[in-house]
Amino acid sequence: MTKITETSELGLKTKHVFLDTDVYRRYGHNLGDKVLKTLLRLTQDHVCTLHITDITMSEIKRQLGELAAEVATAVNKGNKQLRNWRAVRNRTTPPPKTQHDRGRYAQCRS
Numbered sequence: 001m002t003k004i005t006e007t008s009e010l011g012l013k014t015k016h017v018f019l020d021t022d023v024y025r026r027y028g029h030n031l032g033d034k035v036l037k038t039l040l041r042l043t044q045d046h047v048c049t050l051h052i053t054d055i056t057m058s059e060i061k062r063q064l065g066e067l068a069a070e071v072a073t074a075v076n077k078g079n080k081q082l083r084n085w086r087a088v089r090n091r092t093t094p095p096p097k098t099q100h101d102r103g104r105y106a107q108c109r110s
Contacts (some may be wrong), residue, residue, distance in 0.1 A: 013049045021059040029064055 011016040017039070031040070042048045 016041075017048050017050050019050065019052070019056070021056055021063060024060055025063060029060065029067065 019039075029034055030036065039048075039050065045051050084109075
């Protein structure tokens, strides 16, 4: 059973915590981050209560959407560069001969 720590033992002045979107952004919206995991544990142990306003939730969702769009743009750019690199490579190096190609070449010579 987990021990419930008194708020005063942790140096907290209140049990009520309000976080702005800057806090979530600072930790990359990563709920696996050590700081955010600690906050989660404290709320689960009823040491503190986290309050999130509708405005903050909307802002977090918007920021996550922007991050996802940035990642998608980067992936698309990388895929385009990879396709270009492959096209250049295929133009400069002949494709390796397969067993099938050798048989066809031998038939043409006879």
